[in-house]
Amino acid sequence: MSSASSTLIATVGILALQGAFAEHQTILQRLSIKRRVIVVLVRTAEDLAKCDALIIPGGESTTMAILARSAGLLEPLREFLRTKVVWGTCAGAILLSTSVENAKKGGQELLGGISVKIARNGWGSQVESFEAALEVEGLRDSSRPYTGVFIRAPVVLELTPSPLDPPIEIIARLSPQCLPRSHDLPQADIAAGSDPRTIVALRQGHHLLTTFHPELTDDNRFHEYFIQQCVLPSLA
């Protein structure tokens, strides 16, 4: 790392309309590199204008979209996504996708930004929520599994990048045994190890998407990864 980039300070916004935004804030504030991160809770367009990067937390995607519309944040968020780094966890991942299944009746608003088709509540009701050990490429100490907490989590159904879109990089997959029984895909896909439903973390361009909740664990490594691999390089 060059000396210039090691002195950068990033202003990281957390969308604080609804959901687990305080949990993200707590983890960012206990990182070993916390001196290089200024946290802003984003509720208005003015808050967003201060940020170099944004985290969209877990919560209810419909609630967040409705609140973003009434706060006049939808267009500023879409504009932000065009040039800056954004990480969506769970509900945030739904908002970052380009199309969604199991949307509320009458459809729901998305921000777009990552070329995936995603299904809400992929596993069904809360009784199906689970924790699973994940191997995540690029994390510090990556041989130690990372606990993914999946709560009424979405499922990636399909990667849909057009030739002009930045390539999609898969960061973590779930063991196929943990998959929901619905959304049956052809067996051939599964045998080839390319079942998109096992994808639980991915990057495309500036953006990071996780269908689970790194904000619900005591493990800082995912937030560290986001700051060091996504946010700081974008400022250098």
Add this chain to the structure above:
Amino acid sequence: MTTPTGTSTPSISTPPVPHSVGNVSLSSVAPSRSKELRDGGSSASGTFGVKSGLAQMLKGGVIMDVVNPEQARIAEEAGACAVMALERVPADIRAEGGVARMSDPSMIKEIIEAVTIPVMAKVRIGHFVEAQILQAVGVDYIDESEVLTPADEEHHINKHAFKVPFVCGARNLGEALRRISEGAAFVRTKGEAGTGNVVEAVRHTRDVQSAIRQASVMNEEELYVFAKEIGAPYHLLKETARLKRLPVVNFAAGGIATPADAALMMQLGCDGVFVGSGIFKSGDPAKRAKAIVQAVTHYNNPKILAEISGDLGAAMVGLNIEPDMKGGRLANRGW
């Protein structure tokens, strides 16, 4: 499976977070309960981590009482983060009297079909078979609620035995910690349901906060005595004192009827609000619901609160809290 299904309240290891009434620190979070899973392919469902985790996802949101799919859709469109399915809202239970029970499972299923947000439903205090039925129906959260007629005047449900998470009401810190010890993953401080009068919700929230502040400066010897006085398990009291907040998510409930009421409960330190009769007993439910949702997000911004509080139509008719009020004092149920 490396983790047994919801058998105990796991130990908690997060640093203390600042918390105080009237000046709520936004970094205030209930601690992580997720356990590290040991071997590569393992997974576990129904853990305390995923139970309390769903409550954490509801934070900063409004959970609305609904009695049919149409109301559930109105709530979802207004931005509710979850709905509570029940047969009669508390104001009607109060007015009509009689024994109030779990709702018809087929009505709950219709509501689950109608919306994509989490659906909660109420069971009577101590009625663990109603809870088994609701778990089988596939609700996302069960409210063991004093609004229904209690089925057991001594025991609450052993909530550790279920995969579905529970929310319970509490008037004070001791009651809240007893419920958590029984397995509740989410606590709501009780107001007086069905009155449209926020005074009891404020009283009980302040009681809980005040007891937490007292506990937070006690030494170990004093904590043992305090645990005995308030009837709380010592280890949970100690954890609460260290965190300076309840160790699970805490919403306000009962008597919230206006956006200002909702913002008041948020500024007093609650993580979100339940609104029962306040929405569908008012003049313009869709508009009022949307305004309360915005009030919970922008609770610290009086300028936005002023904008959203206007032109909402009539609020529900409120009741004064009196010892001989119709339907009695619901908040006093729970042991």
